[in-house]
Amino acid sequence: MVLRTDFDRLTTRVFDSATRSAGARLDAYREGDSFFIDIDLPGVDPAGIDITVDRKVLTVRAQRKRAERDGVQYVVAERPMGPVSRQVFLSDSLDTDRLDARYDNGVLTLSIPVTEKAKPRKFEVAAA
Template sequence: MVLRNDYREFDRLTARVFDTATRNAGARLDAYRDGDTFVIDIDLPGVDPAGIDISVDRKVLTVRAERKRVEREGVKYVVAERPTGAVSRQVFLSESLDTDRLEARYENGVLNLSIPVTEKAKPRKFEVAGV
């Protein structure tokens, strides 16, 4: 019996450690280039899109959001594992991106940011003149 209780305690401790690590990790993202557009997809499940704050300052993109627990009168949670609270994520952007034309969409818990590549950063072809 003692061994079984030790495992339960170990499970509880492990769950607390990983829960803390997950909460402090910030919003998960994917970033990639799709043709002439740089795309960032950020997971923000359960967030009100109206409360998402996006800013760019000196090529540093900052996204802030908050996930709130819906308060219900007379409800006492037995288990509350879904993360709540403020989330902030910063991404350092290249000088070759046109942040003035950044577009943002929120769908199915994912914030999608599309930033066009500037004309000067796009690949160019040059013709060779014959002599």
């Protein structure tokens, strides 16, 4: 016989591991001559965020840590803790050498300029 509390613990464990393996949630969009990626990283120390680009693969790694307090025993601990990472495959049309990263209110915003060769161009038609 499975008790309700045992089932709840098992369900919590399954959903907790699924949430961790899913990685950080993100939005990606282009605005003008820049490409933006907003990644949710609540509870992360901005100094501990690691951003790398290797052969057009952007990797963001961070660590969520629970504040340690003496004498505290958690009754419920649902917020995911531990390593968080996300990879994004970037287009060749982005200038990753000029990537800019900002962290505000739990959101990491990456701004990557579009290269000159990838920007829309207009061509004149010569009359015969």
